[in-house]
Amino acid sequence: MSQRLVAMLVSLALALALAACSSAASPSAGAMVVTDAWARTSMGMDMAGAAYMTITNETGQADALIGVATDAAANPEIHQTTEDASGMMGMHPVERINIPAGGTVTLEPGGFHVMLINLTGELVADSTIELTLTFEKAGEVEVTAQVRAN
Amino acid sequence: MTQRPTPEPLVPVVGARDPRPASPAPPPIDRRAAVVGAVVLGIVGLLAAGLVALVVLERSGALPAASATRSPDDYAMAEVAPAPPLDLVDQDGAPFSLDSLAGRPVLLFFGYTHCPDVCPTTVGTVTEALTAVGDGPRAVFTSIDPERDGVAEMKAYLRYLHPAFIGLSGSPVAIRTAADGWGVRYARVETGSAGGYAMSHTADTFLVDGQGRLRAVFPFGTDAAPMAAFLERLLAETPPPSEPPATPLASVPATSAAPTPGPSPTIAPATPGTATGDLLAMIVSSSVWSGGDSPVIFKVADAAGTPLDGTTGIRARVVSATDGTPAGPDEDAVAIRPPGETATSYVASLDIPSPGAWRIVLTASTGATGSVPVNALDPGTTTPIGAPAPDVRTPTVDDVGGLALAVTTQPEPDLRLSRTSTADARAAGQPYVLVIDSVAFKVSPACGRALSMIRYLLDRWTDVAFIHLEPFEYSIVTSEPVLQGDLANPPLNDQTRAFGIGDKTWSPLAMPWIFVVDGEGIVRAKYTGIVGSADVDVIVSLIKGEGVIR
Numbered sequence: 001m002s003q004r005l006v007a008m009l010v011s012l013a014l015a016l017a018l019a020a021c022s023s024a025a026s027p028s029a030g031a032m033v034v035t036d037a038w039a040r041t042s043m044g045m046d047m048a049g050a051a052y053m054t055i056t057n058e059t060g061q062a063d064a065l066i067g068v069a070t071d072a073a074a075n076p077e078i079h080q081t082t083e084d085a086s087g088m089m090g091m092h093p094v095e096r097i098n099i100p101a102g103g104t105v106t107l108e109p110g111g112f113h114v115m116l117i118n119l120t121g122e123l124v125a126d127s128t129i130e131l132t133l134t135f136e137k138a139g140e141v142e143v144t145a146q147v148r149a150n
Numbered sequence: 151m152t153q154r155p156t157p158e159p160l161v162p163v164v165g166a167r168d169p170r171p172a173s174p175a176p177p178p179i180d181r182r183a184a185v186v187g188a189v190v191l192g193i194v195g196l197l198a199a200g201l202v203a204l205v206v207l208e209r210s211g212a213l214p215a216a217s218a219t220r221s222p223d224d225y226a227m228a229e230v231a232p233a234p235p236l237d238l239v240d241q242d243g244a245p246f247s248l249d250s251l252a253g254r255p256v257l258l259f260f261g262y263t264h265c266p267d268v269c270p271t272t273v274g275t276v277t278e279a280l281t282a283v284g285d286g287p288r289a290v291f292t293s294i295d296p297e298r299d300g301v302a303e304m305k306a307y308l309r310y311l312h313p314a315f316i317g318l319s320g321s322p323v324a325i326r327t328a329a330d331g332w333g334v335r336y337a338r339v340e341t342g343s344a345g346g347y348a349m350s351h352t353a354d355t356f357l358v359d360g361q362g363r364l365r366a367v368f369p370f371g372t373d374a375a376p377m378a379a380f381l382e383r384l385l386a387e388t389p390p391p392s393e394p395p396a397t398p399l400a401s402v403p404a405t406s407a408a409p410t411p412g413p414s415p416t417i418a419p420a421t422p423g424t425a426t427g428d429l430l431a432m433i434v435s436s437s438v439w440s441g442g443d444s445p446v447i448f449k450v451a452d453a454a455g456t457p458l459d460g461t462t463g464i465r466a467r468v469v470s471a472t473d474g475t476p477a478g479p480d481e482d483a484v485a486i487r488p489p490g491e492t493a494t495s496y497v498a499s500l501d502i503p504s505p506g507a508w509r510i511v512l513t514a515s516t517g518a519t520g521s522v523p524v525n526a527l528d529p530g531t532t533t534p535i536g537a538p539a540p541d542v543r544t545p546t547v548d549d550v551g552g553l554a555l556a557v558t559t560q561p562e563p564d565l566r567l568s569r570t571s572t573a574d575a576r577a578a579g580q581p582y583v584l585v586i587d588s589v590a591f592k593v594s595p596a597c598g599r600a601l602s603m604i605r606y607l608l609d610r611w612t613d614v615a616f617i618h619l620e621p622f623e624y625s626i627v628t629s630e631p632v633l634q635g636d637l638a639n640p641p642l643n644d645q646t647r648a649f650g651i652g653d654k655t656w657s658p659l660a661m662p663w664i665f666v667v668d669g670e671g672i673v674r675a676k677y678t679g680i681v682g683s684a685d686v687d688v689i690v691s692l693i694k695g696e697g698v699i700r
Contacts, residue, residue, distance in 0.1 A: 048264065091268070
């Protein structure tokens with residue numbers, strides 16, 4: 001847990017494009033900033049994997065994560081684990097994760113996560129996988145996630 | 151769930167549900183504090199902003215941070231008592247019991263191999279703790295997903311875990327029995343994910359000492375540090391056997407791996423909730439009602455644990471839980487396998503005389519018998535099974551001018567649940583499943599769960615109407631639903647009242663409810679609290695006459 005490898009990415013071209021098209025509304029518009037992206041080492045290929053990250057919306061307008069694509073899994077889905085008041089923890093797919101302007105959403109164990117269903121290969125420690133996040137307004141953002149045990 | 155009786159764990163695992171000390175959870179957001187002026191229902195305004203707020207609220211469910219500063223004592227059991235039994239089957243197919251690990255501390259938890267988030271997180275934390283203290287302790291992963299996890303699956307899964315791990319599986323009955331003993335709850339939940347169904351479950355990690363006593367319970371999200379510190383303490387109390395065996399189960403004779411004849415060794419006969427006799431039975435129904443015929447759904451297996459597939463007939467009879475006196479005749483159970491399902495269920499319509507503990511005796515056409523305890527609920531004034539559903543019109547999204555929030559407080563509404571009214575279904579002679587549940591006004595831990603479960607059934611039964619009804623009167627204020635009253639005594643709306651909810655037996659705090667109504671408008675099943683999807687699926691299949699084997 002100690003050494004979080006920060007593998008992140010600000011897509012300059014995207015940021016510029018966004019700034020151009022939304023400059024009237026938000027002169028300080030930046031980008032979707034994704035940090036601490038990681039995926040857990042998988043239990044072989046039959047069981048789904050999970051990827052986590054922190055997303056900060058610096059675009060100046062409310063946006064939402066609406067999709068994830070990756071070569072690492074045939075069916076990546078955005079899921080959320082929630083715990084009810086009785087302590088039951090359950091997981092369900094979500095269609096979107098809203099991120100207010102200036103807000104940060106953390107995908108973390110026990111909360112939101114990218115479920116990597118039908119892995120195309122085993123996720124082995126110290127490797128990386130590429131994820132393409134799709135935001136409703138900011139469009140696509142490429143992310144590299146480190147694979148590690150926990 | 152305030153009124154619904156729940157089975158007590160064998161050993162009072164006091165505090166196991168949530169020994170979490172007060173601080174870690176993020177402070178809940180008081181929605182009403184954000185509300186300034188009352189704007190009547192129907193004003194659309196900032197719906198989208200409201201959705202953002204709700205999603206942010208949902209985030210408060212994520213795991214608490216910074217448990218590293220906690221002392222091991224924060225997780226200790228106040229009273230040290232023998233650990234509940236864990237008599238299941240290990241990854242090599244051999245019978246397992248905690249006794250086989252005597253002398254060693256054991257970290258154990260319940261999960262399932264298809265779990266991508268919670269269980270691997272716990273595996274990781276437990277692994278860190280094991281690694282920190284070195285040889286001696288063992289870890290036990292018990293699957294609560296008997297449909298997918300058998301001996302072979304556990305064996306394959308363990309390849310990726312620390313060698314101190316043991317993986318347990320067992321029959322659905324054996325798993326449920328073990329979990330009940332530990333106060334562990336779980337339910338299959340359909341999510342519509344490409345990954346198949348999910349299992350919701352409690353996710354505590356238990357620590358058993360070398361004398362087989364339950365010493366600590368760590369809630370999900372606890373760091374490895376306090377677990378490791380507690381392990382060190384137990385190792386100091388009782389040094390483990392000096393020569394660790396090559397495998398943790400080396401003492402079990404190899405022959406015991408063969409299928410054992412006779413009653414399953416994984417079942418402790420004296421355990422409440424356990425079947426007895428040479429048929430093993432598990433009640434699937436999440437609500438069984440007294441006072442008139444109520445459908446009771448069973449899964450039945452033979453003595454070897456092989457599920458009956460419907461070629462064998464089953465009759466069921468209600469008897470006294472205390473002296474076995476029959477309380478009704480033998481009733482033939484219908485064997486049914488809903489489309490696409492592989493498991494066969496048996497459904498018997500039983501008239502249980504009064505609420506409380508009863509036993510159901512099953513007799514197979516082969517002559518084998520078994521029995522299973524059941525707790526019958528008091529229907530109060532709720533619409534009886536077998537009676538016509540009340541003639542009410544639940545509001546549809548079209549009735550309210552398309553304002554989804556006026557008919558459902560789901561943050562991401564599935565409007566397929568709000569297109570048809572109960573009155574429309576009745577007029578069309580269409581069966582319907584009415585889900586009375588609220589996401590915004592959580593008066594019970596089960597709130598919202600009936601809705602998420604029913605969304606899966608929507609895709610399975612396209613010619614059945616699935617209808618969501620919010621139970622309470624509320625307004626929409628700046629795009630947020632605001633209860634017209636106190637959450638401790640929420641005002642039921644007329645439609646919900648029409649179903650007899652809100653009497654002294656079932657207060658407005660007992661939510662959610664599901665009523666399954668056939669094409670003739672007759673209530674065929676009803677449920678309260680946590681409802682399994684297999685439950686409603688079987689009843690709908692029965693109404694539709696699909697998948698009936700005998």
